Amino acid sequence: xxxxxxxxxxxxxxxxxxxxxxxxxxxxxxxxxxxxxxxxxxxxxxxxxxxxxxxxxxxxxxxxxxxxxxxxxxxxxxxxxxxxxxxxxxxxxxxxxxxxxxxxxxxxxxxxxxxxxxxxxxxxxxxxxxxxxxxxxxxxxxxxxxxxxxxxxxxxxxxxxxxxxxxxxxxxxxxxxxxxxxxxxxxxxxxxxxxxxxxxxxxxxxxxxxxxxxxxxxxxxxxxxxxxxxxxxxxxxxxxxxxxxxxxxxxxxxxxxxxxxxxxxxxxxxxxxxxxxxxxxxxxxxxxxxxxxxxxxxxxxxxxxxxxxxxxxxxxxxxxxxxxxxxxxxxxxxxxxxxxxxxxxxxxxxxxxxx
Numbered sequence: 001x002x003x004x005x006x007x008x009x010x011x012x013x014x015x016x017x018x019x020x021x022x023x024x025x026x027x028x029x030x031x032x033x034x035x036x037x038x039x040x041x042x043x044x045x046x047x048x049x050x051x052x053x054x055x056x057x058x059x060x061x062x063x064x065x066x067x068x069x070x071x072x073x074x075x076x077x078x079x080x081x082x083x084x085x086x087x088x089x090x091x092x093x094x095x096x097x098x099x100x101x102x103x104x105x106x107x108x109x110x111x112x113x114x115x116x117x118x119x120x121x122x123x124x125x126x127x128x129x130x131x132x133x134x135x136x137x138x139x140x141x142x143x144x145x146x147x148x149x150x151x152x153x154x155x156x157x158x159x160x161x162x163x164x165x166x167x168x169x170x171x172x173x174x175x176x177x178x179x180x181x182x183x184x185x186x187x188x189x190x191x192x193x194x195x196x197x198x199x200x201x202x203x204x205x206x207x208x209x210x211x212x213x214x215x216x217x218x219x220x221x222x223x224x225x226x227x228x229x230x231x232x233x234x235x236x237x238x239x240x241x242x243x244x245x246x247x248x249x250x251x252x253x254x255x256x257x258x259x260x261x262x263x264x265x266x267x268x269x270x271x272x273x274x275x276x277x278x279x280x281x282x283x284x285x286x287x288x289x290x291x292x293x294x295x296x297x298x299x300x301x302x303x304x305x306x307x308x309x310x311x312x313x314x315x316x317x318x319x320x321x322x323x324x325x326x327x328x329x330x331x332x333x334x335x336x337x338x339x340x341x342x343x344x345x346x347x348x349x350x351x352x353x354x355x
Contacts, residue, residue, distance in 0.1 A: 002213045006139065008227050010159035012355045014139055014216050016209055020166040024053050024127055025060035028098065031162040032123040036097040037062045038088060040111040041073040045103040045129055053102055053127065065091055069107065069348070073146070073252040076106045078154070080147045084114045098123040098161070104130035104177075105137035109155070110141030116158030126160045129169040130180025132257055133207075135215035136236075137187070138163050140223045150311035151244045157228055169210050175293070180257025182292040183239075187264065188215045190285060191235045191353050193221075194329030198286060227228055232331050238323040239264030242345065245308035249300045261294035266348035271324035273347045274334075302346040309345075310338060 001017030013026065028037060037057050041050055054064045064308055067087050069075040088099075101111035101124065108126055115124035126138035144155025170178060182204065189197030191304065196214050204211060219236065226233040243263030246254050268282035286296050298305075319335045322344070326332055338346055 002209060003221055004213060004216050006159070008141060008159050009157075009222050010161070012160060014160050014163040014165065014220075016134075016165045016167070016212050016216070018166060018168050018209075018331050020164050021052050021127070021169065022056055024100070024125070024164050025056035025058070025062065027162050027164055028057060028062065028100065028125055029060040032098040032125060034094075034097040034123065035061075035063055036065060036091065036093055037100050038065045038091070038093060038097070039100045039102050040067045040069070040084065040107045040114075042069050042075065042104075042107055043101040044071045044073055045107070048054045049102060049129060049169060053100070057100075069110070071106075073106060073151075073247070073256065073311060076110055078145060078147065080110060080248065081113060084110065088114065088118050093118070093122070095122055098125065100125045100127060101138075101160075102127045102129065104128065104292075105289065105348055108133055108137050109142075109144050109152070112141070112160065113155050116143055116156040121158070123161045124158075124352055126163040128163070128165055130158045130173060131170055131178055131212075132184050134165045134167075134170075134212050135181060136184045136219065138165070139216055139219050140297065141227065142229075142231065142289050150308070151248060152345050153311075165212060167212065174254070176258075179292050179294050180255050182344075183257035183261040183264070183289070183294055185211060185215055186285070186288055187236070187260065188218050188240050188291070190240040190264065190325055190328060191238050191323070191331040192218055193327060194210075194327075197288070197328050201291075202314040211343050234321055235323055235331055237321070238325075238331055239267055241309050241312050241320065241322060242266050242305055242310055242348075246298050246300060248311075249266075249304050260297050261289045262296060265289060265296045266298075267322060267324055269351035270322065270325070270344055273351065276332065276334075277325050277327055281325055285325070286312055286330060298349070302342050302349055305349075306342040309341060 026310035128138040144152035243259035246259040
């Protein structure tokens with residue numbers, strides 16, 4: 001087992017190891033206490049892992065309640081957020097009780113935002129069961145729901161009390177869902193860790209624990225420097241501004257990982273056009289993304305992507321930040337005037353081509 005401590009506005013541990021799902025009750029009791037635990041999960045993860053976590057929680061004296069949503073990004077909405085708050089109130093959950101997010105990024109984000117706002121804040125635990133959630137969304141305290149006008153537009157910075165990652169849960173993932181997480185792992189390599197990037201040229205499964213741990217350490221270090229996303233934490237958005245625009249234009253039929261993969265390729269081509277990196281850098285990024293069977297092209301136009309991107313939470317007045325690579329392991333933050341964004345995206349699309 002690998003344990004990584006995060007020292008942000010709240011200090012907590014991220015535990016990574018096979019078989020840890022059976023220890024979740026122990027970690028909940030040690031870090032949160034309370035009498036009731038509300039497990040928030042989706043209708044796929046429910047049948048796979050709920051009973052196992054429920055048994056562990058009961059073993060450590062918890063009364064277990066369940067709140068279930070449909071699998072998918074569409075469930076991260078205002079309706080489910082309010083329904084979860086009402087459920088907590090109806091079940092008389094108190095400030096000493098806790099929420100457990102069991103599943104991928106959608107249950108995690110929804111649970112975290114509810115925990116941050118119910119009774120002005122209660123304890124919560126992240127049990128990510130997807131690679132994407134293990135390496136990214138479960139750590140760092142970003143919680144949010146989507147609004148009709150854009151993704152993650154209502155939320156809060158609210159750190160969990162503990163994170164428990166059991167890589168054995170990855171065995172149940174469909175290939176395309178596992179690949180989504182690989183997109184985020186590639187992102188970490190491009191922005192800050194050349195060695196990690198080249199690790200990914202070898203099969204990922206035999207080295208999955210060290211890869212999850214490396215990604216968590218990178219995110220931990222960034223969050224400890226810039227918890228509220230005013231500076232260096234923006235590097236974690238590499239590929240995300242355009243990726244979120246692709247997701248939104250597809251009505252979320254394009255997954256987060258696929259959107260980010262395409263967004264990274266477009267951002268790399270933009271970087272080449274601006275003379276920030278050499279063509280070989282963009283080619284290496286695209287080759288690795290292709291090796292993980294992720295898409296590198298989109299059929300959406302620059303105008304469509306620009307309109308969606310301008311609703312992105314990373315916009316600041318008349319400009320928006322894009323994260324652009326200088327080389328593998330080093331990215332920079334570039335402020336793009338809103339009036340120039342469509343043209344900039346057009347360059348990236350022209351160099352990348354279309355489906």
